[in-house]
Amino acid sequence: MGKRRLIKMLKITPYLGILVLIVSIGGLWYPVLGYFMLLVFAAIFLISPFRGRWFCGNLCPRGSLADFWIGKISKKRKIPAILRSLWVRLPIFFLMMGIMGYRISSVIGTLNTFEKIGMIFVTICLVTTTIAVLLGSYLSPRTWCSFCPMGTAQNLLGGKRYQLKLEKDKCISCKKCEKVCPMQLKVCQTETKPDCIKCGRCVSACPKDALHF
Ligand code: SF4
Ligand code: SF4
Numbered sequence: 211m212g213k214r215r216l217i218k219m220l221k222i223t224p225y226l227g228i229l230v231l232i233v234s235i236g237g238l239w240y241p242v243l244g245y246f247m248l249l250v251f252a253a254i255f256l257i258s259p260f261r262g263r264w265f266c267g268n269l270c271p272r273g274s275l276a277d278f279w280i281g282k283i284s285k286k287r288k289i290p291a292i293l294r295s296l297w298v299r300l301p302i303f304f305l306m307m308g309i310m311g312y313r314i315s316s317v318i319g320t321l322n323t324f325e326k327i328g329m330i331f332v333t334i335c336l337v338t339t340t341i342a343v344l345l346g347s348y349l350s351p352r353t354w355c356s357f358c359p360m361g362t363a364q365n366l367l368g369g370k371r372y373q374l375k376l377e378k379d380k381c382i383s384c385k386k387c388e389k390v391c392p393m394q395l396k397v398c399q400t401e402t403k404p405d406c407i408k409c410g411r412c413v414s415a416c417p418k419d420a421l422h423f
């Protein structure tokens with residue numbers, strides 16, 4: 211199978227988002243579903259050193275939920291710049307990792323450890339999805355993705371990898387690329403974009419073929 215065809219097959223679809231609902235709601239009855247989060251963690255740590263936040267724009271079930279489902283009810287407002295700041299993101303990252311680590315360590319060695327750890331993952335998924343839905347509907351669909359701990363981890367691990375390139379001489383500053391960017395990035399500036407999720411929407415929207423990876 212060709213590399214292009216494989217990447218096309220992996221492209222984010224509306225159906226991926228349903229996985230989030232299965233884990234966060236179904237997991238309340240079947241905690242084993244929470245272990246799906248481990249697959250997400252593994253994919254993130256395998257992909258990001260080479261492709262930055264590619265996972266967010268192409269494979270993440272919650273990203274799909276944001277784009278295709280929350281997007282339908284979102285007010286599509288501006289994402290506050292403060293949420294992208296590492297001063298906000300790093301404390302959230304360490305807080306979430308700390309809570310998860312503490313809760314897992316407190317159930318190890320007790321009865322039904324496997325189910326209890328699964329339920330911890332389910333709870334994290336449910337809480338973060340609820341925040342993502344609330345922020346996404348009030349502000350912009352991908353608001354959560356501006357400070358999601360897994361997005362921050364990818365930004366730090368490979369934010370400079372697989373950068374979007376702009377051919378300045380072709381650009382006519384129409385800003386069509388910025389209108390479609392789900393992360394509300396300054397697409398037509400040449401600066402590095404560690405929070406670009408490589409969704410390719412700007413590339414497709416550009417009438418001058420000035421953007422590419
Ligand atoms: S930022 Fe988090 S929720 Fe958003 S697409 Fe990336 S991993 Fe998924
Ligand atoms: S859509 Fe293309 S031509 Fe328009 S501003 Fe963006 S890069 Fe430039």
Ligand code: SF4
Pocket residue numbers: 267374387390391392393394395397403405406407408409410411412413
């Ligand atoms: S800059 Fe382009 S590829 Fe990156 S997130 Fe925005 S629209 Fe997607």
